[in-house]
Amino acid sequence: MTIDRRAFLKQTAAAFAAAPFLTVGATAADGFRELTARKAKIKLADPDGPTSDLWGYDGTVPGPIIRAKRGETLRIRFRNALDEPTSVHWHGIRIDNAMDGVSGLTQDAVEPGESFDYVFTVPDAGTYWYHAHNKSWNEVARGLYGLLVVDEDEPLFAPEADISFVLDDWLLDDSGRFDVASLGNMMDWSHGGRTGNRLTVNGVTRPDVAVETGRWYRVRLLNACNSRILYFDPNRVGGKVIAYDGQPVGEARKLDYSPHLIGPAQRVDLVLTFDRPGSVPISLETEDKEKPYPFATFRVANGSAAAPALPAIPGTDLPVPDLSAAKHFKLLMEGGAMGRIGHLTYEGKPITRQVMMESRRMWGFNGITNFPDEPFFSVKRGETVVIDTVNQTAFPHAMHTHGHHFQVIDRSGSEVAETPWRDTFLIGPEQTTRIAFVADNPGKWLYHCHMLEHAAAGMTTWFEVT
Ligand code: C2O
Ligand code: CU
Incomplete structure (x- = not known):
């Protein structure tokens, strides 16, 4: 039995509704794609719960996934519809300095109502991200970030086999809303930074992801938390690491230590297969080794019996230090x-x-x-x-x-x-x-x-x- 293709895609789309794709290239006449930072009312904790006052790119949290091909030139017209200045940093991209998006160093912050054209080439395939870089402690905490995925020359995985999990911890107040009042708390600043009490994955809680047996999946993990270190053991789901911070590690490798630490801003890419139908949680480690915290669930349907060989992952071409x-x-x-x-x-x-x-x-x-x-x-x-x-x-x-x-x-x-x-x-x-x-x-x-x-x-x- 194979799963109905349309149902499969629909299910996947539902799980990822919070992070729609921005197809860079399908654009205005001058070739620019717009990306707008704006205020957004978002239900963070649960779909029936209270709304939080957040800020999001194109009004979503996370922002749209920006997807490009290695070597492509992105043209993004960034508009600031917030009440305060901001700029966009393209984290991990070996970028032209003028496009690095650092307010006060590489550009002036974009004032409310103004725009800035980011034009840059993406030299490396891999998992990157973009986020606000003016008072980031405030703007990123409120939701101004998204994934930037750069595809290999030949895509290694079909779009439905390319899964991303953007993890963020939110500090909610007693009413279940994003806690604005505690932003800038000096206790956080002088200690371990702001950490939250609610984890979201692509902006929702514990999404289900439809997969099937007998094929390889790529899983991109991003820690978008302001300050929290995440503990993760890929072996719990049989995952092998193929990249860190966007750069491939060579051959897919099974980690021989645990837990693996994912710091704020870090990314880890895994490859996974499933050999039997059912539900497979993917978890973060907690203090109790016996009680991992599941942050998403793979719903595994029956596909093929055995996965084909893993596609070869091209290596990096970064210059080697002398x-x-x-x-x-x-x-x-x-x-x-x-x-x-x-x-x-x-x-x-x-x-x-x-x-x-x-x-x-x-x-x-x-x-x-x-x-x-x-x-x-x-x-x-x-x-x-x-x-x-x-x-x-x-x-x-x-x-x-x-x-x-x-x-x-x-x-x-x-x-x-x-x-x-x-x-x-x-x-x-x-x-x-x-x-x-x-x-x-x-x-x-x-x-x-x-x-x-x-x-x-x-x-x-x-x-x-x-
Ligand atoms: Cu100064 Cu993610 O960056
Ligand atoms: Cu620090």
């Missing part, structure tokens, strides 16, 4: 609750309690809590950069490089066995992490913690490639 000729830099992370704050400065002034309350800065990079006028470092195009990031805080962080992917080559003195390419890495308290990359993309690029409250409270710096 460690023998590298420029070395060191970033010291300090501050936060239970951390050293006393000698940090904000615009030249020592961080006293009063300066901290007024500036809302309590984390520092190399002693400085304000966004620095001078770059952390400046290198010539093509040079290999090695950064030692030293976490002397009591919290983990998720460090993100704009415009470049890197390899983690050393963690607190022990060489790292696997060195996949990433654009965001997790670093634990008292840990030192060494990353390396070829700085081949000219411009001004951020290096910041992707726990968005930390980024706003001092954990943001930048480097320059000339």
Whole structure:
């Protein structure tokens, strides 16, 4: 018995109604596709529950999935229909610097009622995302993000076998609405950032996904939380990892450790098959190993008996760092609750309690809590950069490089066995992490913690490639 094709597609469409596809290419006469940030009334917790006041791209949360082919040039006319300035960052894309979307560094924020044309080429196939990059702690928390999927030259999986799960944790108040009043809470800023009490997947709770036996599925996971680290064990669903942060790892691999940590902004791509019909939950790990938290359910129908061979996943073509000729830099992370704050400065002034309350800065990079006028470092195009990031805080962080992917080559003195390419890495308290990359993309690029409250409270710096 094979499942009725139309019913299958309808079911899939229903599960993903919250994330419609934006077909880039079917556009206005001048070739631009519009994308609008606007206010949206959305029922977050359950379809019969109260509505939350959110902000969404095209009024949906997550925003539409933007889909392109590797090497394609995207033309997106972004309109700001909000009451406050914003800009759009294309996270993980090795992009032309002028299109990186960082308010205050690569462009001015787009004022309410104004628009900005983003025109850029996507050089790498994989799972990327886009999100607001002006007061991100506020704008991303309210829903301004979406997936950006770049397809391989030859699509590896049919559209219905290409599944994405955008995970976000929302802080709901007692009435079940998005808690606006607690945005900017200093306790969150000085500790682990804002974390929520409700998990959504593609904007809904625990969606069902229709699949069938005997074929391969690609599953793209994105952690869109402001600050929460997700614990995930792909082995529970028999998943093999094929990519991190958009970049393929080579051969699909089964992880031999658990749990796997997915930090804010990180992506993991898996491949999966199902060998018998039924219901298969896909879960996050909890403190209790026996009680994983299912965030979606695969409804497996009878298809073919055995899956064909897994399609070969093309590798990356990122430039390999030349460690023998590298420029070395060191970033010291300090501050936060239970951390050293006393000698940090904000615009030249020592961080006293009063300066901290007024500036809302309590984390520092190399002693400085304000966004620095001078770059952390400046290198010539093509040079290999090695950064030692030293976490002397009591919290983990998720460090993100704009415009470049890197390899983690050393963690607190022990060489790292696997060195996949990433654009965001997790670093634990008292840990030192060494990353390396070829700085081949000219411009001004951020290096910041992707726990968005930390980024706003001092954990943001930048480097320059000339
Ligand atoms: Cu996801 Cu500064 O970015
Ligand atoms: Cu952080």
